[in-house]
Amino acid sequence: MVYAVVRAGGRQEKVEVGTIVTMDRVKNIKDGKVELAAVLLVDGENITTDAEKLANVKVTAEFLENLRGPKIHIQKFKNKTGYKKRQGHRQELTRVKITGIK
Known part of the structure; x- marks a missing residue:
């Protein structure tokens, strides 16, 4: 199991x-692809938290839609x-689907 x-x-x-x-609205989406920064990687028994090794990890996502969150009333x-x-x-949001962890 990889996550x-x-x-x-x-x-x-x-x-x-x-x-x-x-997640919060992402403005610079290129070709419907978004790349997210990894903080931790678990690959079966191996757990990676080292920043130098995580710099090589690429988590890619496909853009699905822009939407707005529920209305919050402040009184x-x-x-x-x-x-x-x-x-x-109303918070500006972006919905993405994770396509790969490499």
Whole structure:
């Protein structure tokens, strides 16, 4: 069993070939391919955490779609002053499918 932990949009995700990952929006997608930086690689009994060896590891992914996350409602209120503030936020996301770990 081969899997890797990759840095994906400010977070770390455990991925295998065929895994679909939703991460923060990736702007520079070339030819529908995305390359992710590996933080850890597990290949059967071998576990690789050395930065020099991980520089040779390539985790490739195929771009699937850009989407937006659920709406988050932000409300602020201060008692007895008449202060009320309401905001909303939707995170920009990218969905990719892992195609290879080499």
